[in-house]
Amino acid sequence: MLTLRKAGPRQRKKLSLTSLLTGLVTLVVLLTSTIMLVGSYDSKRQSLMETTLHLNFTNADRMSRTMDSLFQSIGGSLAYNAQMLSDMDVRTPEQVEHQLKLMRNSSNYFNSIVVIGADGVVRNVEPATIGTAGKHISSQSTKEALALRQPYISAPYMTATTKRLIVFLSQPIFSRNGTYLGILGGTIYLQENNVLSRIFGNNSVDDLGSYYYIVDSDGHLLYHPDKQLSGMDISSNKVVQKLMKGESGEQEVRNLQGTDLLAGYSSVPANGWGIVVVSPMSLIHRQLIGHIETIIGYSLVPFIVLLIGVILVARRLARPFAYLADLVSKMGKEKIVIPEAKPHWSREADLLTKAVFLAVTDIQEHTDQLTQEAATDALTGLKNRRSLEYTLSQWIDSGTPFSLIVLDVDRFKFVNDTYGHVTGDEVLKHVAGVIVSSLRPDDVCHRYGGEEFVILLARTRPQEAFKVAERVRRALEQSKGPIPSQVTVSQGIAHYPLHASEQEGLLKTADQALYQAKSNGRNRTMIAEDKPAAPSA
Known part of the structure; x- marks a missing residue:
């Protein structure tokens, strides 16, 4: 007699190893991409905010100086x-x-x-x-x-x-x-045509949405893009309160309408007024969205190719993914040191590791390139003002003695007015080239702004710096420039800590020596006068 065996519970359908690994690999790639985007977003957001705040303060300070001179x-x-x-x-x-x-x-x-x-x-x-x-x-x-x-x-x-x-x-x-x-x-009609409205009445800083407004010493609006707000009391604004105290600076602020802004502000000593340059946070958000879209655009095709390749060889590649995910998750948060790619026992895993290393290296090189460009003057290829301020801060903090040469091209306005700004740019590139070729290996030249350059000479006394400056001046005097007339420069020298113990004072002292060189007939070098010795007790 046959005995029938009772049917057991229905077997659940199991995932194949290929499907499981494919799903895991797909998830890892997506998570890696997300981590990369989030890290890049945070890093870029912080960078944009700091840059915007600094630029707004620079613009506010420039306009306040203009207004101060006007009222004087x-x-x-x-x-x-x-x-x-x-x-x-x-x-x-x-x-x-x-x-x-x-x-x-x-x-x-x-x-x-x-x-x-x-x-x-x-x-x-x-x-x-x-x-x-x-x-x-x-x-x-x-x-x-x-x-x-x-x-x-x-x-x-x-x-x-x-x-x-x-x-x-x-x-x-x-x-x-x-x-x-x-x-x-004398009366100035604030809402009608006058010298203030001609200089400050536009209220536009750039084409991206930044603008500025002017307040008086009691916190009333004098100029604003919305003309109907003229005369309005905004003294409750935190930035305006600081201006009423004569302070200048930069900070995030929320205006009376509840809009988040990045503000740079500067007071005007001559009349107690204040100038505020603001950029809406929405401007930063738009730039961040564009940045993310660019990253996605560059990364989409490589990641698709990478994903397809990984799916085809995913059976035995589980272990490398944990390492690769950890590596990519650090992007945008810290400096990544790419280790030497060691051969993997799995050919497929070995190829994938090399591909990810190549992608990370490329992105990191692109980031390093952007950092380098941010510290380099686009016209001359020299270090720019931001790099100068950073180097000065580092040297002063470390107590390194050094000399500083401020160099200004003589009659550069005449060059621009006579030959045009394009030729003026060529003159600046020519001057930069002659300076670099005349310096010692450890000397560093920066473009400070316009036709002004700053040379840093570590562990160099003023008299040694004078010899370097004269070598530069004579080389320029004897060089054949882009214009028929001779290109000459005037130079001022200051020494840390002999002439000043902080950055601003050192630059100011060198500038004074430069102006003395200009006053004495140009095409010459002047060393700043030593500080008078303190009287003995």
Whole structure:
């Protein structure tokens, strides 16, 4: 009699080794790609933010210096014309009016100019169509200026009659015997055409979305891309609060509308105002997306080829993947030292290891190339200003004594104006080439900016540096440049720590020596004067 065996549980379908390994390999490749992208994203994001903050501060500082110089010139114009009106009490109204017209037409600083007597009566106004001549002053700012008897800059305020947002500047007028006669004042209409709007009214920093705005000493907006915000109180903004304290710097900030921004800001000493250059964080995000898309574009085809190859030979390649995944996961986070590729017992694993090593090496070389380009001047091939500041910081921190030569091409503006900027660039490349060929092996030359170069000479005393500088100067003087006229340079030398103990002071001291060389006739080298010895106790 036959006995039937009871059927057991249904066997589950098992994955084949090929399918399992293929799935694992596919997962590893995808994870590796993700790690690479995340690491690259974080690294690039930090780099972009630091670069944008520094550039915004540089732009804000440059504009604040421009505005500071402008207001010093405005103050000088007021002081000069106030001195010219010192005999106002014996002049006729026509003579004073002629002086005001001449002042307004020659400088274009002010939208209107007024002379107010010590009794508070407007004696003259230019243009006369304003119609305030003969009337008593009514605005609080003009009353303060009249009572102060000193140079005065008002906070922006809205006029009662014309509803204009203006700034009022004044200079006291004293007679030749010291009698107070009144004030000479000028107004700038902030929302109309004037010297400030011509220089600062554009508000655009670049084509990518960065912009700037200007605030007064009380935190009110003077210039902004949105004209309707002029006069608005934004003193609660953290950056504006620092400007109100006279500080300058760079930081991330959220504006009153809740937008995250990267801000560089700088105060203006002449009037207490502040300039803020900002870039929206959305700008960084757009650049990061473009960066990721570029990486994906470059990596997609190699990874597809790699994946197909791995799938075909995946049966016995499990062990190498853990190592390769760990290696690629470090990309974007740390410097990777590629070890020597050792032969693997599996031919397929050996080929894959070499392919991944090649890809990682290529990406790392590309990153190193970008780092090198960031420290190199594109025109001359010399180290750039960023590299100079880094080297100076390293040498000063280590206490290494060195000399510094600041070199400036003589009459370079004449070259640009006469032969054009393309020829000017050729002159700069020629100068760079002659400098490099004239230096010692350990000397380093940087392009500082424009037609100015800085040479660093480690462990070199000023007199030795002078010989090097003279060798460079004579080589340039005797060289045949891209232009018919002779190319010459003026040079200033400073020594660390003899002339200064910090970077800014050292560059400033060398610059002063350079300016002395310029003043003495150009095409020469000057060593900075030694600091006077401290008096003995």
